[in-house]
Amino acid sequence: MQALPLEDAPDNGLLRFLTCGSVDDGKSTLIGRLLYDSKTILADTLHAMQRTSEKRGLDVVDLSLLTDGLQAEREQGITIDVAYRYFTTGTRKYIIADAPGHEQYTRNMVTAASTADLAIILIDARRGVLAQTRRHSYIAHLLGIPQVVVAVNKMDLVDYSPEIFARIKADYLAFAGKLGIANIRFMPMSALHGDMIVERGTRLDWYTGPSLIETLETVPAVHSAHAEKFRFPVQYVCRPQDSANPELHDYRGFMGRVESGELAIGDAVTVLPSGLETRVKDIQVLAESLPCATAEQSVTLLLEDEIDISRGDMIVKSGELPTLSKQIDAMLCWLAEAALDPRRKYLIRHTTRDSKAMLAGIDYRIDINTMEQQACERLVMNDIARVRFKLAQPIFADPYAESRGTGAFIVIDESSNNTIGAGMIL
Numbered sequence: 189m190q191a192l193p194l195e196d197a198p199d200n201g202l203l204r205f206l207t208c209g210s211v212d213d214g215k216s217t218l219i220g221r222l223l224y225d226s227k228t229i230l231a232d233t234l235h236a237m238q239r240t241s242e243k244r245g246l247d248v249v250d251l252s253l254l255t256d257g258l259q260a261e262r263e264q265g266i267t268i269d270v271a272y273r274y275f276t277t278g279t280r281k282y283i284i285a286d287a288p289g290h291e292q293y294t295r296n297m298v299t300a301a302s303t304a305d306l307a308i309i310l311i312d313a314r315r316g317v318l319a320q321t322r323r324h325s326y327i328a329h330l331l332g333i334p335q336v337v338v339a340v341n342k343m344d345l346v347d348y349s350p351e352i353f354a355r356i357k358a359d360y361l362a363f364a365g366k367l368g369i370a371n372i373r374f375m376p377m378s379a380l381h382g383d384m385i386v387e388r389g390t391r392l393d394w395y396t397g398p399s400l401i402e403t404l405e406t407v408p409a410v411h412s413a414h415a416e417k418f419r420f421p422v423q424y425v426c427r428p429q430d431s432a433n434p435e436l437h438d439y440r441g442f443m444g445r446v447e448s449g450e451l452a453i454g455d456a457v458t459v460l461p462s463g464l465e466t467r468v469k470d471i472q473v474l475a476e477s478l479p480c481a482t483a484e485q486s487v488t489l490l491l492e493d494e495i496d497i498s499r500g501d502m503i504v505k506s507g508e509l510p511t512l513s514k515q516i517d518a519m520l521c522w523l524a525e526a527a528l529d530p531r532r533k534y535l536i537r538h539t540t541r542d543s544k545a546m547l548a549g550i551d552y553r554i555d556i557n558t559m560e561q562q563a564c565e566r567l568v569m570n571d572i573a574r575v576r577f578k579l580a581q582p583i584f585a586d587p588y589a590e591s592r593g594t595g596a597f598i599v600i601d602e603s604s605n606n607t608i609g610a611g612m613i614l
Contacts, residue, residue, distance in 0.1 A: 200280040201409040206300050208287040208328065209310035210320035214341040218310065218379040219273060219286050225386035226401065228275040280405055287324070294323065294570040295523035298610055301328055302596065306335040306407055308400075313346045313376075317359045323556045325360075329369050330519055330572065330612060332592055335407050337373045339400070343392065344378040350394045366559055373403060416483065417586070418449030418457075419510070419594045420503040421539035426488060441472065441488040442497055447539065447593025449505070451489075452480040456506040459495055460584045465506055466493040500541035502584045502594075510584045510594060515548065517614045518588075520567070520575045524601070524608035528567040534608075535600040538583040539593070542600075548576040574614070588612035 207215040223229050271286040285300035301307065307328040311321055328336060338360055346352045353376045364372060375384060376395050383389035386401045398406070426441040451457070455468050470490040471478045481487045489503060497503075504510065516536075522528055528547065536545040551574040552561035567573055588595030599609030 200405060202281045202283065203306060203404060203407065203409065204283045204285070204304050205306040205308060205404065206285045206287055206304040206328070206333070207308045207310065208297055208301070208324040210312070210315070210318045210324075213310035213312045214379045215286055215310050216271075218308070218339070218341065218377075218385070219271075219284055221379045221382055221385050222284075222400065223273065223275055225382055226275065226277060277401070277405065282404065294327070295521070297324060298327060298331070298521045298523065301331045301333060302592075302610065304328075304331075304333050305409065306337065306404070307333045308337045308339050310339050310341045311356055311360070313340050313342045313349075313352055313356065316356050317363060319557050321360075322363055322559075325364065325369065326367060326554070326556060326559070327521070327572070329367050330521075332588060332612070335371050335373075336369060337375060337400070337403060340374065340376045341379050343376045343383065344381055348376070348378075348383075348391045350376075353395075373397070375400060375403070416448040416591060417508040417510075418451050418505040419447040419539075419586070419591060420444055420451070420489065421447060421541070421594075422497055422499055422501045422503065423540050425498060439490075440494070441490050442503065443486075443488045444540070445486045446481050446483050448483050448591045449508075450480055450482040451505065457491070457503050458506045458509060459497055460502045460504065460509070461512065461582065462495065462497075462501075464493075464495050466491045466495060468492075502539065502541075504584075510586050512582050512584055514579045514582045516577050516579065516583070516585065516597070516611070518575060518577070518597070518611040519614065520573055520599070520609050520611045522567040522569060522571045522573070522609050524606065525569050526608070528609070530565075533602065534577075535602050536577060536579060536583070536597050537600055538585060538597040541581070541583055543579040543581040543583060544602075545577045545579045545599075548578045550575050575611075585613050587614060 207218060209215060273284045273286070275282050285304060287297040287300040309321065309325055309328065311317060338357070340353050340356050343353070357374045375397060376392055377384040377400065379385060381389070383392050384395065384399050386399065388399050421444055422442050423444040426439070426443050428436040428439050451468060451471070453468050453471060456465060457468060458465050468489060469492045471481045472488040472490065473485070478487070530547045534545050536543050550564055550567065553564040553567065553571055553573040555562055556572065564573065584594070586594045595613045597611045597613065598607050599611065600606070601608050
């Protein structure tokens, strides 16, 4: 196949994806193999990996070293922290998040999944679907990851058996059906030997589906799935007040990141919480004017009318208002070692707006092994539950299923400023 000239190569945009699953399912090795076979590892990095592998007495390069960067990770051969890697194939850019498999590091997996467009859930072909497989699948579904690839890894250790692959697929589908997980792709592979990662290999001829890289290259970008409402939380009000420059003397720009939707010059907008309406006079990036702004762009908006706007306010298109509420009903992942205390006050951070909050009630806790809803009065680390919070100040929220940017929040401990919970608004 003849390569396209650079200017004619398609641009499939940015894809953020996550690798997760149980301990020793081969997540780090998979990422290492993907980068190694796509020739995106720098020469000095590869040389350092070769030296470390030789010290361990290995005949081949240990590809998991590429993501296991902490000393404790390399000593134990496990992933503890979330490791991020970046690469491009020329037609698409990628950000990979390698999540830890141990149950005690589930909170790290939640962090990695919160921005992912696709999840690769690895399963060891020898062990099948495990409790942590179900846990990570549930979290991926809860966090609204739209695409799921179930990668049955280590097929080389089961003699590349199609029967074992079929059994694992059936077991996973039975579990996923209870949760309502859709858009699942199943794929056999061997990350150690590279079968069905970048190259198809010759030992999985019975599998006729796409390889991993073919799947990654063709899945749609998350913001192209459906039309989204415009949401622009204000991060900073830019007032240069430069008397020496007449153009900047009255300059008042509102800076932030477009969480969803798109906006063009001349569009009518509403400012929340005031409810005042105006129109967009200009959209700027680095002092250059743009005709429109789209999701995930960081821009400065200039408005036609002088309106009192500050950090924490939100600019939306007129007629597309979010829900204004002082109480939220949400699914909460508890991340702190200290239990959730119903008597304490917490800080809820939603987009750029902070509000003091108290727990109004815990409806139920999810038993991740059976998916049963259990009554409880407190949450401990890694618990997932449906909860209600009362807020001192209103927030401008959408359901998480409609907008991940304005449907998510974090819970902060005011005394330590640590993030202790992550929630998805229902």
